[in-house]
Amino acid sequence: MKNRNKYSPDFKLQVVKEYLNSDKSLSDIASKNGIPSPHTLHKWVKKYEDSGYDDNIFNSKKGRPKSIISDISKVPPFIYESAGIVKPDNNSNDTNSLKKKIEYYERLLIEKELLIKMQEDEINFLKKKHNWKK
Incomplete structure (x- = not known):
């Protein structure tokens, strides 16, 4: 090369x-x-x-842009609270804490997928009701 x-x-x-x-x-x-x-x-x-x-x-820099948050330790607590996340402390690497975070995000993802499915069903229902074409 x-x-x-x-x-x-x-x-x-x-x-x-x-x-x-x-x-x-x-x-x-x-x-x-x-x-x-x-x-x-x-x-x-x-x-x-x-x-x-x-x-x-x-x-200009090449590649993927870095996160807009340069130092995660400086993120204000209200950001975590508004997202429903408990602000991590420096010793948050234990297995139980990580499992809880994964479960939380899995539930959140399932809820979002369910909402999307319900909205798609509602759109399809309205299309049939009003004879809309795709």
């Missing part, structure tokens, strides 16, 4: 701007800056142009 070069966001932006502000070709700018393929530079230029020339375009 080929080693992939990693370039910093600042380097990408600097090279793209250098290309856009000069009369040199993609190949010339790429080789001058140690980029093995002009195609790589072309992709960066396209990404920059498609972003509306946003200088932060190369600073």
